[in-house]
Amino acid sequence: MRTLTHSVAGSTVGIHIPERRDDLDRFRAFLAQGDKVLAFDTETTGLDVYTPEHRLRLAQFGNSREAWVLRADAFGEEIAAALRQPRPYTMHNAQYDLLVVDRHLGVRLEDLGPRTYDTRVLAHLLDPRAPQEGGIGLALKPLSAVYVDPDAPDTQEGLTTEFRRLGLTKATGWAGIPIDNELYTRYAGLDVIFAHRLFRVLGPMVREIGLDHLSKFEHHLQILLAILQRRGFRLDVPYVETLRTDLLADAEAYKRVAGRYGVTNVNSTTQVAAALAAMGEALTERTASGATKVDKGVLLPLADLSLGWERLDVRAPNLLADAVLRSKRAEKWATAYASAFLDLKDADDRLHPSIGALQARTARMSISRPPLQQLPSSDWTIRRAFVADPGHTIIAADYQAVEMRVLAALADVPRMKEAIANGEDLHAFTARLIEGDGFTKRHRKLYKGVGFGKVYGGGAVTLARQTGADLDAVKRAIAAYDRVYPEIKRYSRRLMERAEFGRREVVTPSGRHLPLDRDRLYAATNYVVQSTARDLLAQAIADIFAAGLGDHLLLPVHDELIAQAPTADAEEVIREIGRAMESTFFGVRIESDPDVYGPSWGHGYGCAEKKGRCVVRESHPRKWGVRHD
DNA sequence: ACGATCACG
DNA sequence: ACGTACGTGATCGTG
Numbered sequence: 001m002r003t004l005t006h007s008v009a010g011s012t013v014g015i016h017i018p019e020r021r022d023d024l025d026r027f028r029a030f031l032a033q034g035d036k037v038l039a040f041d042t043e044t045t046g047l048d049v050y051t052p053e054h055r056l057r058l059a060q061f062g063n064s065r066e067a068w069v070l071r072a073d074a075f076g077e078e079i080a081a082a083l084r085q086p087r088p089y090t091m092h093n094a095q096y097d098l099l100v101v102d103r104h105l106g107v108r109l110e111d112l113g114p115r116t117y118d119t120r121v122l123a124h125l126l127d128p129r130a131p132q133e134g135g136i137g138l139a140l141k142p143l144s145a146v147y148v149d150p151d152a153p154d155t156q157e158g159l160t161t162e163f164r165r166l167g168l169t170k171a172t173g174w175a176g177i178p179i180d181n182e183l184y185t186r187y188a189g190l191d192v193i194f195a196h197r198l199f200r201v202l203g204p205m206v207r208e209i210g211l212d213h214l215s216k217f218e219h220h221l222q223i224l225l226a227i228l229q230r231r232g233f234r235l236d237v238p239y240v241e242t243l244r245t246d247l248l249a250d251a252e253a254y255k256r257v258a259g260r261y262g263v264t265n266v267n268s269t270t271q272v273a274a275a276l277a278a279m280g281e282a283l284t285e286r287t288a289s290g291a292t293k294v295d296k297g298v299l300l301p302l303a304d305l306s307l308g309w310e311r312l313d314v315r316a317p318n319l320l321a322d323a324v325l326r327s328k329r330a331e332k333w334a335t336a337y338a339s340a341f342l343d344l345k346d347a348d349d350r351l352h353p354s355i356g357a358l359q360a361r362t363a364r365m366s367i368s369r370p371p372l373q374q375l376p377s378s379d380w381t382i383r384r385a386f387v388a389d390p391g392h393t394i395i396a397a398d399y400q401a402v403e404m405r406v407l408a409a410l411a412d413v414p415r416m417k418e419a420i421a422n423g424e425d426l427h428a429f430t431a432r433l434i435e436g437d438g439f440t441k442r443h444r445k446l447y448k449g450v451g452f453g454k455v456y457g458g459g460a461v462t463l464a465r466q467t468g469a470d471l472d473a474v475k476r477a478i479a480a481y482d483r484v485y486p487e488i489k490r491y492s493r494r495l496m497e498r499a500e501f502g503r504r505e506v507v508t509p510s511g512r513h514l515p516l517d518r519d520r521l522y523a524a525t526n527y528v529v530q531s532t533a534r535d536l537l538a539q540a541i542a543d544i545f546a547a548g549l550g551d552h553l554l555l556p557v558h559d560e561l562i563a564q565a566p567t568a569d570a571e572e573v574i575r576e577i578g579r580a581m582e583s584t585f586f587g588v589r590i591e592s593d594p595d596v597y598g599p600s601w602g603h604g605y606g607c608a609e610k611k612g613r614c615v616v617r618e619s620h621p622r623k624w625g626v627r628h629d
Numbered sequence: 630a631c632g633a634t635c636a637c638g
Numbered sequence: 639a640c641g642t643a644c645g646t647g648a649t650c651g652t653g
Contacts, residue, residue: 265650265651267634267649267650267651268650268651268652269633269634269651270651270652287632287633287634288632288633289632289633291632291633293633294633294634295633295634295635296634296635328634328635329635331649332634332635332636332648332649333636335648335649335650336635336636336647336648336649337636340648359645359646360644360645360646361645362644362645364638364645364646365646366645366646366647367646367647368646368647368648369647369648370647370648371636371637371646371647371648372637373636373637373638373646373647374635374636374637374638374646374647374648375636375637376636376637377636377637377638382636403638452643452644453643455643455644456643456644456645457641457642457643457644458641458642458643458644459640459641459642459643460641461641461642461643462642462643463643465643466643519642520642521642522641522642522643523642523643523644525644526643526644526645527644527645529644530638530644530645533638534645557637557638558637558638558645558646559638560638
């Protein structure tokens, strides 16, 4: 047995590394010594748990004074047996470690998850801000430095340096560092000691501010999302391989066109700007740091294309701008999507993206590796890569204008609430209210934009820029909006006043405290609305599992749920899921739209199958679905 | 490491 | 008094 010592917050701690089976007697004695909650952590070869090469290397157990670092290759059974003992554990970022031991040791998520406390969840409830936003962040090191010991070592940073010393990189280090490397072992042990100490500080803090109930819900939700992550989403591999090849060929062809204008790298904004200027194009927009702006918004008009990439016929298209746009898009789709899908799939051709339950400041959920909440929606080609299991059909249900409804409920806007109760199209209702029965589609679009401005806290200038509408017209529209819905402005002002004179935060109906930036108090309304909409979807996920429908779920996407069901039951299942999503919030109905997509996710975006291949439908509604009362 | 860009709700 | 667009993840170029 090797033992290392270290100083933590002024006292000496021990890190024990069993080497032979005999050493385990002392480990068992440690487990039996009566700590109420033990800390647990793992070291693995990488973050992608379901890729074929992923391995568990070390498993660490600890309390505030000692850590036990066990090699998974030698003591896997012992680690699993310890975790199966019915006692509570604390982990930092439990979702990851729970999936690791579920996959590699057969310790079920459903068994260990419900008796796990996650210090990352506690930290998010106390302050969700990233370091860049003036918060502590949610990583173990900065949290330990604030709450445990200002001299807490940055174990991630320290290991990166060690990787480099050994000729390894951040990418190869986690798998390649010798398993008995002293720094690696020491930091592995320290991580659980810090996690345990952190739990003993954060647990009581969360209790003190009355967030135990929310904490319990978030821990539960995190397990449900981990179940979705474990389930994964089936990938149509031959389709993705062809798609990737086609996209890369496209990108190459357009790069060659750009090359004819002297642009050797279409991703270099400096090169593109210089070449366009040399062609006589006037480039007037600048980025925040003063560089010439050549983004999509600048290039599309030069290429005589609308935001939807259709010919405008207002000028001769600049062929360089056109080529840059097309090659960048093709390359982005090929690398960020198609290639990423292939790199991350498991042995059964499934993708298991990380689904973060408490990610943004507003607690919105996020999906990464790969980013499945950000797939192109204007076109079905990327989403077509994801297919239902054999005999199943992809289904989905989304909330109808959930953020506007939440705003109507929270700000208590009588006219809006009535329109929602009567099943009216909210933006058309507003247009009629202001413009009379002769309102046009343009009016509806304008007031829809104003509504978004209210939700985001935007002003006339931004709105005019976003919609392309005339600034004076937008100013008049905002004034009219405030006249018919004065409660919204009043509500926003009240939130800002409270934040200005009380604590600089807003509190959501679920009890979540959201800190505000000093110079961006206007974001208060958006934070409450966005966070509340997230809480509604989170509650829906919990309700769907409670109703026994959890097996169908695949992904949450902000205001919708993607799921699958045996084809014969698809309509019925999505109706039930849709019903479970619905609720009454402060007297406002929160309603959902259930949809049956088809064999793939892309079938909800206009892909229609013909002889096994997708063809573009002549005119496709974004979705076609089953109506439900 | 950071800014610019682009994908989503 | 006025006005402030919100939240993410990923890649690439630049220094």
